[in-house]
Amino acid sequence: MDTILNVSKLCSGYGELPVLHDIDLHVKRGEIVSVVGANGAGKTTLLLTITGHLRAQSGQVLFDGQDVSAEPAHAAAARGLIMVPEGGRLFPFMTVLENLELGAYHQQARAQMKHNLDEVMSFFPILAERRQQLAGRLSGGERQMCAVARAMMGMPKLMMLDEPSLGLAPIMVDRVFELVKQLVATKGLTVLLVEQNVRNALQMCQRGYILEHGQLLKTGSGEDLLRDPDVQRSYMGL
Numbered sequence: 001m002d003t004i005l006n007v008s009k010l011c012s013g014y015g016e017l018p019v020l021h022d023i024d025l026h027v028k029r030g031e032i033v034s035v036v037g038a039n040g041a042g043k044t045t046l047l048l049t050i051t052g053h054l055r056a057q058s059g060q061v062l063f064d065g066q067d068v069s070a071e072p073a074h075a076a077a078a079r080g081l082i083m084v085p086e087g088g089r090l091f092p093f094m095t096v097l098e099n100l101e102l103g104a105y106h107q108q109a110r111a112q113m114k115h116n117l118d119e120v121m122s123f124f125p126i127l128a129e130r131r132q133q134l135a136g137r138l139s140g141g142e143r144q145m146c147a148v149a150r151a152m153m154g155m156p157k158l159m160m161l162d163e164p165s166l167g168l169a170p171i172m173v174d175r176v177f178e179l180v181k182q183l184v185a186t187k188g189l190t191v192l193l194v195e196q197n198v199r200n201a202l203q204m205c206q207r208g209y210i211l212e213h214g215q216l217l218k219t220g221s222g223e224d225l226l227r228d229p230d231v232q233r234s235y236m237g238l
């Protein structure tokens with residue numbers, strides 16, 4: 001498996017304020033990788049810096065062999081680096097269909113929009129049923145599915161999910177994570193997931209990283225991290 005994302009010595013923050021310190025992480029094609037950490041650990045900052053929404057203070061982000069550290073976010077998105085923001089950030093007063101269409105914002109995605117819409121609708125039948133409904137009226141789980149589906153409309157190679165389990169009932173968390181796993185298994189997708197929901201995120205990934213106060217403390221297989229006494233004590237109340 002080759003590496004699709006390689007982050008090295010990445011430092012980032014807001015203005016003078018440092019948040020991320022010397023982050024080294026990589027994701028191989030076809031993998032699901034989780035970065036887990038508490039509220040405020042720097043998970044969202046990490047994703048925003050990788051996409052280029054936030055400019056790195058130093059370090060490098062290689063995506064699909066290209067240095068994207070200096071590129072604007074829309075350029076990285078057109079290369080297939082697509083983020084599903086926390087809460088989904090759908091447009092509540094637009095329909096499900098309109099939200100999905102907005103996901104096809106670069107040229108190639110627009111050219112294949114009809115085909116991709118059919119695929120996405122058959123993968124998420126609930127969205128096909130609700131296509132004319134306002135996105136603001138979806139349930140939490142449906143909203144998250146719609147956000148993932150909108151990201152699929154951008155033809156991602158790497159999908160980065162920011163806390164997709166936030167605010168969902170446990171059964172919906174399982175459902176959304178299962179769908180993401182199916183997308184990886186069947187559509188050639190690769191996933192980088194950031195989560196506070198440590199147990200679910202480590203259960204669903206091949207590899208994970210523990211992020212604390214802007215630093216990566218540990219890495220290993222999901223199984224190993226789930227069994228790690230420090231991880232259990234700090235994040236799983238055991």
Ligand SMILES: Nc1ncnc2c1ncn2[C@@H]1O[C@H](COP(=O)(O)OP(=O)(O)O)[C@@H](O)[C@H]1O
Nearest residue numbers: 014017019037038039040041042043044045046
């Ligand atoms: N726009 C911002 N301006 C200044 N500080 C921020 C901003 N967004 C987040 N932070 C700070 O950066 C740190 C990491 O935040 P964040 O990346 O959102 O963490 P997480 O996603 O893990 O909860 C926190 O201390 C937070 O207060």
Ligand SMILES: [Mg+2]
Nearest residue numbers: 043044045086
């Ligand atoms: Mg966050």
